[in-house]
Structure formats: C-alpha cells, structure tokens
Amino acid sequence: MSDSEASNGKGKLALYWAASCGGCDINTLGINEKILDVAAAFDIVLWPVAVDAKVRSIEKMPDKNIDLCLFNGAIRTSEQEYMARLLRQKSKVLVAFGSCAYEGGIPALANMNSREEIFQTAYHDTPSTDNPQGTRPQTETEVPEGTLYLPFFYDTVKTLDQCVAVEYYLPGCPPEPERIWDAIVAILENKLPPPGSVIGAITTVCDECPRTRTEKKIKEFKRTWEIIPDPEICLLEQGIVCCGIATRAGCGANCPTVGSPCIGCYGPNEGVEDFGSRMMSALASVIDSEDPQEIDRIIREGIPDPIGSFYRFSLAHSLLRRKVLIHDGKGVTV
Amino acid sequence: MSNNDFEPRIVGFFCNWCSYRAADLAGTARIKYQPNVRIIRVMCSGRVDPTFVLKALALGADGVLIAGCHPGECHYLEQNYKAMRRYAMLKHTLRFFGVEEERIRLQWASAAEGVQLAQAINEMVDQVRQLGPLNWPAQWAENGRIEAAIERPAEEHAEAMEVPA
Numbered sequence: 404m405s406d407s408e409a410s411n412g413k414g415k416l417a418l419y420w421a422a423s424c425g426g427c428d429i430n431t432l433g434i435n436e437k438i439l440d441v442a443a444a445f446d447i448v449l450w451p452v453a454v455d456a457k458v459r460s461i462e463k464m465p466d467k468n469i470d471l472c473l474f475n476g477a478i479r480t481s482e483q484e485y486m487a488r489l490l491r492q493k494s495k496v497l498v499a500f501g502s503c504a505y506e507g508g509i510p511a512l513a514n515m516n517s518r519e520e521i522f523q524t525a526y527h528d529t530p531s532t533d534n535p536q537g538t539r540p541q542t543e544t545e546v547p548e549g550t551l552y553l554p555f556f557y558d559t560v561k562t563l564d565q566c567v568a569v570e571y572y573l574p575g576c577p578p579e580p581e582r583i584w585d586a587i588v589a590i591l592e593n594k595l596p597p598p599g600s601v602i603g604a605i606t607t608v609c610d611e612c613p614r615t616r617t618e619k620k621i622k623e624f625k626r627t628w629e630i631i632p633d634p635e636i637c638l639l640e641q642g643i644v645c646c647g648i649a650t651r652a653g654c655g656a657n658c659p660t661v662g663s664p665c666i667g668c669y670g671p672n673e674g675v676e677d678f679g680s681r682m683m684s685a686l687a688s689v690i691d692s693e694d695p696q697e698i699d700r701i702i703r704e705g706i707p708d709p710i711g712s713f714y715r716f717s718l719a720h721s722l723l724r725r726k727v728l729i730h731d732g733k734g735v736t737v
Numbered sequence: 738m739s740n741n742d743f744e745p746r747i748v749g750f751f752c753n754w755c756s757y758r759a760a761d762l763a764g765t766a767r768i769k770y771q772p773n774v775r776i777i778r779v780m781c782s783g784r785v786d787p788t789f790v791l792k793a794l795a796l797g798a799d800g801v802l803i804a805g806c807h808p809g810e811c812h813y814l815e816q817n818y819k820a821m822r823r824y825a826m827l828k829h830t831l832r833f834f835g836v837e838e839e840r841i842r843l844q845w846a847s848a849a850e851g852v853q854l855a856q857a858i859n860e861m862v863d864q865v866r867q868l869g870p871l872n873w874p875a876q877w878a879e880n881g882r883i884e885a886a887i888e889r890p891a892e893e894h895a896e897a898m899e900v901p902a
C-alpha cells in the first residue's frame with residue numbers, strides 16, 4: 404500500500420467538470436449498480452455533481468495524493484484552468500474524460516467567435532435580455548469591503564491537454580457507460596495502455612455499423628431532413644454526410660444504426676491528427692465529378708457549414724483551433 | 738513591421754512528375770522568381786492531405802501552394818482530380834476559418850512549364866505580401882492578466898475564513 408492510500412486501503416478518486424453539460428457525469432452514473440463497485444474500490448474525494456467535497460480540502464492534500472482523476476469539460480475560464488492545474492498537481496493519473504476535455508467538444512464551437520462577440524450576444528442582443536445600462540461581468544469589481552473577482556473568460560476554448568499534461572483520453576459525447584466501465588476496470592487491474600493513449604478502439608465507426616457498403620460515388624450531399632434514408636445502405640452512399648469513416652469506434656454505431664448520421668463525437672481514429680481534414684479528404688474522394696465548377700457547387704450546396712460538419716467536437720483540438728481573431732499577433736486585451 | 742518589408746513564407750507541395758521538374762526547368766533556364774516558396778516534393782498532388790496544408794498554416798506559414806499535373810495528365814491516372822476536389826473542399830472550409838482565399842493556391846504546371854510556374858509563384862507571393870503575415874499561432878494566444886487570474890482562486894481560498902469541520 405502506498406502512502407497516498409487511505410487507511411481503509413482504498414484509492415482516491417476525483418471527478419470534476421469544467422465547461423461541460425453534465426452528460427459525462429450522467430453517463431458515469433449510467434454504469435448503474437457498478438458505481439457501488441467503484442465506491443468500494445475508491446474514496447470519492449471530489450465530485451461536484453454528486454458529492455459534497457471542498458476544493459480547499461483538495462488544495463491541502465499532498466501532491467499526487469489522488470490516484471485517479473476523471474476530468475470532463477473544456478477549459479474556457481481562468482477558474483477552470485486553475486482547477487485543471489490543481490487536479491494535475493494532486494493526481495497520479497489524470498484522464499481527459501469525454502469529448503470536451505479531450506477535443507474541446509461543443510463548447511469549443513465558441514472558437515468561431517471572439518469573447519467580445521459572445522458577450523455582445525449574451526448580454527445585449529438576445530431577445531430575452533433586458534440590460535439598458537449595458538452591464539457586463541467584470542473580472543474585478545471594487546466594493547467597500549474590497550475587490551471582488553470573477554474568472555477571466557477566454558477568447559479561445561482549450562482542451563485539457565492544452566493546459567496541463569494528461570495521461571489518458573476517454574472519448575465520447577458522452578462516453579458510453581460500457582466504455583467508462585472498461586476504463587475503470589483497466590485502471591483497477593493496472594492494464595492501462597502507455598500514457599498518452601486514447602482508451603478505446605482503434606477502428607472506425609464504420610467497422611461497427613451494420614449497414615451495407617458498396618462503392619461511394621456522390622453527386623449531391625443531402626441534409627438529414629431532405630431524405631428518409633434506406634435502412635440497409637450506408638448513409639454516406641445515400642449522400643448524407645456521415646462522419647463514421649473518420650470517427651473512432653466504441654459507441655456501437657448507435658446513430659447510423661437508427662438512420663442518423665455519425666457526427667464524430669468519439670473523435671478522430673487512431674493516428675489522425677485533425678478530424679476535419681480526414682473528413683474533407685474522405686468526402687472529396689467520393690464526389691463523383693471532375694469539373695471544378697460542379698465540384699464547387701456540390702460542396703457549397705451540400706456542406707453549408709463545414710465547421711459544424713467537420714469540427715463539431717474537435718475544433719479546439721484541431722490544427723487551426725479557432726476562427727481567425729486578429730492578424731497582428733498581439734492578442735486581444737481586456 | 739510594414740507590409741513592405743514583410744517577406745511571406747509559403748510552403749509549396751510540388752508533384753514529382755511535373756511541377757517539381759517545372760521548378761527545376763525554371764532553375765536551369767535561369768528564370769527568376771521570388772524566393773519565398775519552400776518547396777516540398779511529393780509523389781503526386783493527390784498525396785497532399787488537407788492535414789499538410791492546415792499544419793503548414795498552424796505552424797506559421799503565410800500561404801500554401803500546391804502544384805500538380807494538368808487534369809488528365811496525372812502519372813497515377815486521376816489522383817490530381819482528387820487533389821482538385823480536396824482543394825475545393827479545403828478552400829470552402831478555410832473560408833469559414835477566416836483565411837483569405839489567396840493564401841491557398843492550386844496550380845497546374847507540366848514539366849515544360851517553368852515560365853508559367855515562375856509566374857504563378859510571383860503572382861502568389863505578391864498577393865500574400867499584400868495580405869500581410871498570417872501568424873496563425875498568435876490566434877490562440879490570450880492577452881491580459883491571465884496568469885494572475887488563474888492563480889487568484891488559491892489566494893482567495895487562503896484568505897477565506899476557515900470553517901471548522
């Protein structure tokens with residue numbers, strides 16, 4: 404037994420959420436009664452959604468005192484980055500849990516806008532906003548009792564591993580309960596892959612998809628509402644932009660099985676650096692035209708929102724990370 | 738830095754069978770063109786994965802020039818059509834990222850077209866010089882007192898009154 408283990412022989416487990424929706428926590432509970440096995444193996448020292456623990460008690464721990472930290476959510480404020488650093492310092496194994504921590508996820512689509520644009524929408528433009536004085540949250544406010552602080556809101560949403568070193572990645576939006584359980588078992592039995600690995604399959608969603616595939620030749624991309632897809636044939640062959648070809652397996656092809664295209668929540672397959680470029684490359688290969696004008700038209704009409712189609716979950720983790728912000732390289736001051 | 742003394746860094750992916758030889762021909766024929774393109778030889782324009790282009794931009798290139806055989810003349814039959822479609826897809830996507838169209842160019846150049854290739858390079862370098870530096874890595878650099886903001890919770894917690902357990 405190592406020093407860090409509690410006197411009851413249990414390991415210590417922390418779960419945390421940053422910029423996330425809570426779905427990862429829900430699916431952690433989705434392992435059902437096996438959560439009792441987790442509680443038998445670990446003392447849960449931090450889990451904001453389920454356990455009343457204090458950050459201050461984590462701060463007081465010696466370094467590397469937590470055996471396993473499952474961190475979900477992207478990093479979008481200074482407070483979240485503080486928690487990422489704190490939990491990194493206190494944990495032996497830090498797992499980027501779910502799409503947001505791993506790749507930025509849905510919150511990282513905010514990288515198509517700047518902080519200024521987001522504040523403008525949130526505090527001024529939305530129809531339900533009544534803000535005649537144009538009040539906006541300030542990072543520092545002077546009151547008679549002293550200075551009050553709010554976290555700093557970033558222009559660019561970051562992944563967990565863009566802030567701190569991460570041992571493992573568990574993909575999915577949210578990760579399927581079975582995969583969460585597989586990962587916990589791997590950790591308990593010390594059968595983990597080398598650090599830096601994604602815990603999961605190394606094939607694509609297509610390998611799990613029951614639909615029949617023949618040759619892909621596409622004259623026109625279709626939006627999901629434009630056709631009722633044939634239940635047997637590959638969705639991409641029917642012209643629907645399905646990301647299964649580029650997406651890591653592990654979900655059991657839930658979406659394409661029921662006629663809804665894969666949107667890529669499990670992230671890029673092993674060895675792929677940029678999910679979007681894999682999708683661009685694959686889709687370009689199946690367009691059935693050699694005429695530049697026709698190709699342009701097929702792409703323009705069929706893929707009106709390429710960022711939403713190709714980078715829905717991976718924008719922060721992609722090579723370009725965000726929409727252009729400024730050109731002088733000086734960043735934006737607040 | 739004014740745009741006048743800005744020298745664009747352009748990464749070129751040139752097909753082994755045509756445009757790379759066109760560049761060679763331009764050299765042996767002593768055709769002058771601007772030295773701003775760093776040429777990488779690939780076996781075919783169809784080898785150019787969009788990842789290469791995005792990576793070049795993400796690492797600080799100001800533009801990317803892809804050059805291959807004319808349609809119908811591919812050494813591997815039809816891979817340059819693939820390049821054509823990928824380029825169209827990439828251009829469509831980069832528009833949404835806010836990257837100006839002139840920074841990405843697909844140029845057909847046979848092995849005999851040293852003059853045309855040199856012209857295309859000159860034209861592109863001039864266009865990118867007009868646009869100015871892209872400097873993509875700076876796009877995600879945050880400014881302001883961020884370090885202080887990140888460390889603040891610890892200070893606040895230290896200052897806060899201890900509540901007996």
